[in-house]
Amino acid sequence: MKRIKEYKKLFKIEGKIDLKELKSTYRSLVKEWHPDKFQDEAKKEEAEIISTQIIDGNHFLISIAPETKEANLEAYKRTITEFQVADWHHKSMLLEVTFTDGNTYEYFGVNRILFGKFVNAKSMNNFGKRNIFNSFLYRKSKKAAVMA
Numbered sequence: 001m002k003r004i005k006e007y008k009k010l011f012k013i014e015g016k017i018d019l020k021e022l023k024s025t026y027r028s029l030v031k032e033w034h035p036d037k038f039q040d041e042a043k044k045e046e047a048e049i050i051s052t053q054i055i056d057g058n059h060f061l062i063s064i065a066p067e068t069k070e071a072n073l074e075a076y077k078r079t080i081t082e083f084q085v086a087d088w089h090h091k092s093m094l095l096e097v098t099f100t101d102g103n104t105y106e107y108f109g110v111n112r113i114l115f116g117k118f119v120n121a122k123s124m125n126n127f128g129k130r131n132i133f134n135s136f137l138y139r140k141s142k143k144a145a146v147m148a
């Protein structure tokens with residue numbers, strides 16, 4: 001959740017994320033902080049760090065935007081209903097779940113107690129569907145690898 005707040009603050013977003021507004025803000029920030037604009041080496045290094053944050057923030061905010069989630073809803077539903085949990089990691093309030101189709105999703109705000117119940121459930125998939133997968137803000141963090 002801290003990461004979401006930091007990126008929203010960077011892009012001056014309050015409330016829901018609007019992709020058109022995000023794109024416009026992204027472009028103006030990239031122009032403002034492009035490293036080639038600065039002659040001073042210290043300022044140039046600072047601009048490189050900030051421009052990297054801007055790019056990362058843009059990708060992250062696009063991935064959690066309501067429009068993005070709605071566009072990918074069918075594929076998400078298919079993953080959580082047809083495939084099993086293959087792996088999981090929990091750090092702070094972030095739960096990362098990899099499914100047997102190769103897709104990985106991050107769930108924000110999952111506390112340690114709920115994570116413990118998830119791991120110890122008879123069926124992680126059923127517990128996840130009832131208590132996590134449809135209840136928490138999520139984003140797809142890794143796509144399934146395509147086999148050649």
